[in-house]
Amino acid sequence: MSEAARDELLRLDQLAVHFGGRRGKPPIRAVDGVDLTVGRRETVGLIGESGSGKSTLGRAVIGLVKPTSGSVLIGGEAVWDQPRRAQRVTRSRVQVIFQDPSEALDPRMTVAASIREPLRIRDGKRRPEHDDVVHSLLAQVGLDPAHGDRRPHQLSGGQKQRVNIARGLVLDPDMIVCDEVVSALDVSIQAEILNLFARLKRERDLAYLFISHDLSVVDHVADRVAVMYLGKLMELGGADEVIMRPRHPYTRALIAAQPQAVPSSIRQPAPPPIAGDIPSPAAPPSGCRFRTRCPHAVDRCATEEPLFRELEPGHHVACHFAEEIRGGPPTSIAVAGRTV
Amino acid sequence: MITDGSGNGAGPTPLLDVRELSVFLPAPDGREVQILDEVTFSVDRGTTLGLIGESGSGKSMTALAILRLLPAGARVEGQVLLDGVDLLSQPLTAMKSVRGRRISIVFQEPMTALDPVFTIGYQISQTLRAHREFSRRAAREAGIEMLTAVGIPDPSRRYDEYPHQLSGGMRQRAMIAMALICQPELLIADEPTTAVDITIQAQLLALLRDLNLTRETAILFVSHDIGVIAEMCRDVVVMYAGQVVESCSTDDLLERPRHPYSSGLMWAVPRIGSHADELFAIPGRVPLPGSLPDGCSFHPRCGHVQPSCIEHPQSLDPVVGQLHHRVRCHRSSQLDLPGVLDEHPVSLIGGDHVRSSS
Numbered sequence: 001m002s003e004a005a006r007d008e009l010l011r012l013d014q015l016a017v018h019f020g021g022r023r024g025k026p027p028i029r030a031v032d033g034v035d036l037t038v039g040r041r042e043t044v045g046l047i048g049e050s051g052s053g054k055s056t057l058g059r060a061v062i063g064l065v066k067p068t069s070g071s072v073l074i075g076g077e078a079v080w081d082q083p084r085r086a087q088r089v090t091r092s093r094v095q096v097i098f099q100d101p102s103e104a105l106d107p108r109m110t111v112a113a114s115i116r117e118p119l120r121i122r123d124g125k126r127r128p129e130h131d132d133v134v135h136s137l138l139a140q141v142g143l144d145p146a147h148g149d150r151r152p153h154q155l156s157g158g159q160k161q162r163v164n165i166a167r168g169l170v171l172d173p174d175m176i177v178c179d180e181v182v183s184a185l186d187v188s189i190q191a192e193i194l195n196l197f198a199r200l201k202r203e204r205d206l207a208y209l210f211i212s213h214d215l216s217v218v219d220h221v222a223d224r225v226a227v228m229y230l231g232k233l234m235e236l237g238g239a240d241e242v243i244m245r246p247r248h249p250y251t252r253a254l255i256a257a258q259p260q261a262v263p264s265s266i267r268q269p270a271p272p273p274i275a276g277d278i279p280s281p282a283a284p285p286s287g288c289r290f291r292t293r294c295p296h297a298v299d300r301c302a303t304e305e306p307l308f309r310e311l312e313p314g315h316h317v318a319c320h321f322a323e324e325i326r327g328g329p330p331t332s333i334a335v336a337g338r339t340v
Numbered sequence: 341m342i343t344d345g346s347g348n349g350a351g352p353t354p355l356l357d358v359r360e361l362s363v364f365l366p367a368p369d370g371r372e373v374q375i376l377d378e379v380t381f382s383v384d385r386g387t388t389l390g391l392i393g394e395s396g397s398g399k400s401m402t403a404l405a406i407l408r409l410l411p412a413g414a415r416v417e418g419q420v421l422l423d424g425v426d427l428l429s430q431p432l433t434a435m436k437s438v439r440g441r442r443i444s445i446v447f448q449e450p451m452t453a454l455d456p457v458f459t460i461g462y463q464i465s466q467t468l469r470a471h472r473e474f475s476r477r478a479a480r481e482a483g484i485e486m487l488t489a490v491g492i493p494d495p496s497r498r499y500d501e502y503p504h505q506l507s508g509g510m511r512q513r514a515m516i517a518m519a520l521i522c523q524p525e526l527l528i529a530d531e532p533t534t535a536v537d538i539t540i541q542a543q544l545l546a547l548l549r550d551l552n553l554t555r556e557t558a559i560l561f562v563s564h565d566i567g568v569i570a571e572m573c574r575d576v577v578v579m580y581a582g583q584v585v586e587s588c589s590t591d592d593l594l595e596r597p598r599h600p601y602s603s604g605l606m607w608a609v610p611r612i613g614s615h616a617d618e619l620f621a622i623p624g625r626v627p628l629p630g631s632l633p634d635g636c637s638f639h640p641r642c643g644h645v646q647p648s649c650i651e652h653p654q655s656l657d658p659v660v661g662q663l664h665h666r667v668r669c670h671r672s673s674q675l676d677l678p679g680v681l682d683e684h685p686v687s688l689i690g691g692d693h694v695r696s697s698s
Contacts, residue, residue, distance in 0.1 A: 049537040156625060186394040186626075187564065191608040191619035198618065213538060220610035220619070244613060257542035259567030261606060261680050263591040267570075273542035277507045 009175055009207050010038040010061065010094070014070035016231075017053075017060050020282075028282045030056040032231030033070070035308070038175060043201065043208040045222030045239065047215060047254065051278045053231040054211045058177045061209060062096045063087070075174070092122065095168040099180035101160035105152040111138075112148035115167045122171065137166040140203075142196060158189035165196065175207040182217060194220060215258050219243045224314075227251045230281055230289040233308060237315035247311060247322045250290045271295075288319070296321055353424045354382035355525055355558050356406070356443075361418035363398075363405050365629075373630035375401050377583045378418065380656065383526065386556040390573035390590065392563055392605070396626040398582040399562045403528050406560075407445060408435050422526075441471040444519035448531040450511035454503040460487075460514045461499035468521050486517040491547055509540035513547065520551060527551075530562045545571055566606055570594060578602045581627055581637040584656055588665035595679045598659055598667040600642050603677035611680075636670065644671055 015034045021027025030053045038044045048054045059065045061072055063079065071078045077090050098104045105114055112134050119130045135145055141162040152160055161181065168176050178197070182190040194217065200206055212218050218225055218239070225242040227235040227250060235248040246252045253274040260267065274293045279285060285292050291301040300320060308318040319325070363376040376398050383389045393399045404410055406420050408427065420427045427438060439445075447453045455463060464486060465479035474482065480499065487495035490513040503511055512532060519527055529548065533541035549572065552559050561572050569576055569590060576593050578586040578601065586599040597603040607620040624641040627633060633640050639649040648670050659665040660673060669675075 049539060158625070187605060187608045188394060188622035189625070191610075191621035194610065195618050195621055215538070216610045216612050219612045220614075220616070253539060255612070257538045258612065259541070259545070259565060259571045261567040261570045261594060261609070261611070263570070263594045263681070265591065266681070270542070273546055274539055275543070277509055277540070278537075 007040040008037050009040050009042075009075060010036075010209070011073040011076075012036045012057075012061070012070065013073065015057065015060060015067055015072065016069045017056050017065055018068040026282050027068075028280075029231045029284060030281055031060060031067075032281075032284070034228075034231075034233055036226055036233065036236070038207050038209055040174065041201070041205050041207055042224065043210055043222045045218035045225040046209060046211045046228060047213065047218050047225065048228035049213065049278050051230070051281060052228045053281065054228050055179055057228070058096070058179050058209060058211050062094055062177055063091050064096075092118075092171045093173050094175045094177060095171065095173040096177040096179065097161075097164050097168045097181050099183050101157055101164050101184065102152060104164050105160060107152050109151070110148065111143075111150050111152070111155070111163050114152075114163060115148075115170055118167065118170050133170060134166075137169055140169070140200070141166045142192075156189075157185055158192060161185065161193055162196070165193075165200070169200070169204070172204075173206070175209065177209045177211070179211045180213065181210075183212070183214065190217075197221065215243065215254060227254070230278065230284045232289060233316070233318065234290065235315075235317050236308075237312075241312075241315050247315070247317045247325050248290075248319050249294045249296050249325065252325070253293075296325070352384075354421075355385045355423060356383040356560070357419070357421040357424075358382065358402070358406065359419040359421065361402065361405055361420060362416070363401060363410060364415040364417075365411065366413040367630060371630070372415065375582055375629050376405065378656075379579070379582075379584055381577045381584060381587055383558050383560055385525065386552070386558055387575065388552055388559045388561060388573040390561045390563060390569035390576040391579060392566060392569050392576060393579035394564060394605075394626055396581070396628070397579040399579050400530055401582075402579070403445065403530050403560065403562050406528065407439055407443060408432060437471070440467050440519075440524070441522045442524050443526045443528060444522070444524045445528040445530060446512070446515045446519050446532045448534050450508065450515045450535075451503065453515055454511060456503050459500050459502055460506070464499075464514070464518045464521055467518055471522050482521065483517070486521050487514070489551075490514070490517045490520075491543070492517070508536050509543060512536060512540075512544055516544075516547065516551070520555070520557065523555065524557065526558045526560060528560045528562070531564070533568065534564075541568070548572065566594075566609060578605070581632055582629060583637060583668060584666075585638065585668045586666065587656070588659075588662075588667075592662075592665055593679075595681055597677050597679055598665065598672045598675075599638075599669050600644050600675070600677060601638050603679070606680050607678065636668070644675055646671060 012034050015031055017031040018027035018029050034057060046054045060067050074090050074093055079087055079090050082090060115134045115137060116130050120126050134148060138145055138148055143162050182193050185193060210218060210221050222239045225239045226233055229250050235242055235251045242251060246255055256270050257273055276293050279292060287303050288301040288306050291297040306318045306320045308316050311317050311322055358379060358381050360378040360380055361376055362378055364372040364374050367373045379402055391399045405416060416428055461483050464483040468474050468479045468482055484495045484499050487498055492498050492510060492513050506514060533544050548559060551557055563569055573590050576590045577584050580601050586602045593602055604620060604622040608622060610619055622641050635650040635652055636654050639645045654668050654670050656666050656668045659667055
């Protein structure tokens with residue numbers, strides 16, 4: 001999809017979310033100046049380690065945290081600048097699904113009541129037609145009508161995540177923020193849920209902001225991929241570009257760290273894993289934030305923060321040396337019978 | 341090496357030989373529920389064996405049963421031979437000299453496995469002093485040396501710190517240090533990297549591979565992740581609903597799986613660059629212990645089911661011509677199941693290969 005043709009649904013404009021910072025302590029810069037767009041019917045994957053700020057970014061998009069600076073535009077509307085009533089309407093266009101399907105459901109409410117809740121809040125009271133919507137949604141996410149009368153503890157993890165998906169869809173949103181939605185599921189259930197997301201996208205013209213630490217999942221679902229580290233984007237581009245031809249050393253390190261289910265005959269030795277842990281977002285390194293773990297870092301990286309620049313059309317990288325970092329993926333990746 | 345279990349004596353005694361290990365737990369209604377069903381595998385000295393399966397497959401229960409750490413009321417049948425000596429037939433007190441000294445275990449969640457009120461160093465040195473004659477000072481030296489070996493920077497300072505002062509990756513390194521301080525012959529690693537980031541996982545796997553090579557510590561690696569098993573383990577055991585359904589070399593499993601469940605597990609995981617439109621989802625879910633289906637436990641979820649699969653349970657038998665590849669499937673000789681190097685298995689999934697995009 002070309003940049004110009006994209007019908008823009010979400011725009012983050014220099015979004016920053018800082019926490020704390022009172023009484024002389026430095027604030028935690030969870031998100032620190034991110035520009036990102038999501039188009040209609042587009043899936044943008046957001047990857048990074050814990051502490052990268054990816055979940056905080058998702059929470060800022062749906063309005064669970066207020067940005068410190070910058071703006072969140074949904075359908076061109078700067079949400080936080082709107083009056084409260086209008087905010088509510090704008091926000092209903094973006095829904096969220098979280099990682100732990102059990103914690104996201106009220107154990108005292110039946111499945112149907114949970115799914116119905118957003119409609120009841122929107123309309124101010126329960127209406128008979130709500131039940132039809134709930135029934136139709138249960139079917140769409142692959143549950144029986146009988147599941148509607150159950151409570152969360154009577155369901156398996158996969159079924160609970162289906163309930164969360166149904167609830168996310170009930171207001172007919174344009175976009176869903178998926179925050180690690182398959183991380184807690186077994187692989188066979190994960191496959192079912194990922195297939196469900198793909199089908200719903202086709203049927204309902206949905207866009208997703210798909211937050212995950214799992215590269216293979218993101219590669220599977222995403223049209224574009226954003227790589228986040230310590231509150232900033234390191235790389236952004238088409239999924240194939242970013243994952244098969246990564247240009248940022250951090251992206252390369254993430255891909256190299258991905259365990260490969262390939263036999264020893266075609267396994268290529270992975271480069272040594274990057275050392276150390278992600279630094280504290282309260283005291284990010286000067287210059288390039290990744291420099292303390294980067295195998296290519298030089299003095300310049302400590303003094304000069306690399307610009308987030310467009311290297312090729314649609315492919316942005318924040319690294320002084322992105323031009324020199326070329327080549328294919330850093331590990332053996334088996335693609336349907338061959339090694340790339 | 342996967343022994344054929346018949347004990348026909350080819351080669352040396354394996355370090356760990358688990359034979360027909362069954363575990364029964366009491367259910368709330370007073371009945372007994374079978375959790376493990378004749379689990380059989382072996383680990384040779386200095387080698388790595390992966391135990392893979394989904395939640396409820398019994399892989400963690402197997403690890404606990406080896407160390408006799410099962411919940412109260414559990415009943416165990418079969419044998420767990422360590423160097424030819426059955427751990428299950430010994431008095432429970434004898435396990436004190438096995439745990440931590442000959443077999444150690446590292447769990448998934450280092451924060452619950454470490455005691456928050458004692459320093460890292462105290463917990464490491466206690467393990468050492470429980471099993472060996474070590475003065476406090478000598479134990480401290482050995483502990484710091486071990487922290488260095490597992491790649492903890494500034495080890496003499498970290499030795500005196502508490503678990504909460506360490507990052508998740510560092511805690512797991514400390515757990516590994518604690519597990520290896522007495523130089524055990526076998527390390528059981530139960531999902532040791534599931535709770536950490538992928539970059540930290542890569543560091544820990546590199547560390548464990550290195551320790552396996554340099555210290556010749558055998559590793560029984562429990563994981564749900566076929567990629568991690570492929571990176572870590574020479575041999576692999578696939579578990580489903582409390583049974584071993586396939587055991588072979590990891591390369592054989594990846595290239596030529598013989599059980600539909602093994603093949604399905606590989607194809608359920610999205611793979612980088614594969615561009616599959618749809619993933620192969622194994623239909624249904626793992627049956628609960630105590631309510632297993634008749635015949636082959638996997639038959640309700642299997643795409644290759646035949647009447648015989650429903651009527652008769654299947655034993656774990658060698659694949660024809662491959663003594664070390666064992667599979668529990670009526671139809672394995674008739675099936676040509678896709679491994680990771682095969683083309684997108686249209687027969688399994690159906691549909692086209694087009695990437696979904698807008």
